[in-house]
Amino acid sequence: MDAEVAAHADAGGPNRRLRLRVADWPGFAPGQFAMLSAGARGSAQRDDPLLPRPMAVYREHAVPGGSEVEILYKVHGRGTALLADARPGDRVRLLGPLGRPFPDPPAGGRAILVGGGTGIASLYELAARAQGEVLVLLGARSADDLMGRDDFAALGVSLDVASEDGSAGRRGLVTDLLAEALEEGGAPSVYACGPTPMMRAAAELASRASAATWVSLENPMACGFGVCLGCAAPLAGGGFGLVCRDGPVFDAAAIDWENLA
């Protein structure tokens, strides 16, 4: 629960790379997340901002006496701005790993990983552990916003990048890259995480190509362990799934995209 900041560095533009030392980290599976307190915790109770932030676990590293959990995040609100001030030695509250991970990509098959914005952070470990052929497609508004590009490149996987302003990779949307990749044929598995319109578009493209599609949803949540019911995602078959407990990874066909906020 209690984690110590081991390292905290710029990761380009508004992005930050945080390494947390956690004594009893049980290990995580790709797609799982953690709830992180908004900022370091001092001796006083922090009331504002109140809620912890759900963040994808990016990587983990074994270190003497425990693990270091790496979080790649973007500073874009009050909670992440406070977190960005945390220095090595500061303590943050961490709850995790939480949620259902991505299913393993088929060993002999082709996997296309589609990440947009901060959603990219959910995909690194999936790319790193995949056994078969992997194509990673990353999208962001601009080169500044693009997370983790060098990390993915270092994995040696096929990598293609799009940005809305053309400052990184192709000018356009990451789903444009997906449409082209799907035209190459085969029936790959698609794994997507990013803004809801991006995931919805990716799911529709993949569905037309008869590709199994897994999405990792990012609904706001207060608790992360199934009690606040704030993160409910409407399901195509009626009712709701909780993003924290039943997800964050869902079969894209199971989601009622029209009613997903």
Add this chain to the structure above:
Amino acid sequence: MSASAPINTAVDLGGIALRNPVLTASGTFGYGTEFGPFLDLRRIGGFVAKSLTLEPRHGNLPARIVETPAGMLNAIGLENVGVDAFVREKLPALPDGVPVVASVFGSEPASYAEVCKRLTGVPRVAGLEINASCPHVKSGGIEFGQDPTLLADLVRATRSATNLPLLIKLSPNVTSIAEMARVCEDQGADGISLINTLQALEVDLATRRPALRNVLGGLSGPAIRPVALRMVWQASRAVAIPICGIGGIATAEDALKFLLCGASAVQVGTANYTNPMAAAEVADGIVAWCAANGVARVADLVGTLEVPE
């Protein structure tokens, strides 16, 4: 007293015997089992389960929550498994030794009463808490707890449906909480829980829309704590039945303030989200404070706020 004398933390909440005065608030603690990985439930006084209706409910479309200054709004829409599934599946999964208060919700006094009947005589249910913040269908959406006549009808109907300890959870969205408290006492309630969430609105400026799909939501968290303290204090001066204080409690100090203002027990709510061990830490902290301040019996603190003449 000697420094090592044990502190007597037991309290009676309208006939519900609690080992300590810290419960968890309805809607913030699921059905109890969700906290198993974080918390030994025997460390808290008891918990109030998520509100139950006659039939299961799916709840509202998203967005259901939004963070606000020192708090949050929610409009979950009373998602719950229904009273029968609660009795059949959820209660047996709970560890022994923690009193369970079932929260009851309905659209009419008769449906509230039916849920009460189905919970009465169930071995693990120590008491009932009536959620009076439900919109009354026939009155155009006004909450039961906002109208003294509707509230009286509701308390009367539920009182006649059960012999279990009966708590009424009041809405804070009223002009006079003292009047509502007296209605509960007059109609035979054993205690009062307050406050429920404050009705509120947040706006997403970028989309020019309400932040919640339901438009209105209930404000909870530290932001409402002084409002809750005020209402507990006013209610406690109006009635003799015990009060369970609720509203932004996150620490032992917060809880102790509610005891001084007249609450016999308290409920920890939104803090369970940000720290799943919060309720146990509040209970432990009350003991530590009593030890440091020479208080041998927690119940002796209730209603001891010193108000200058």
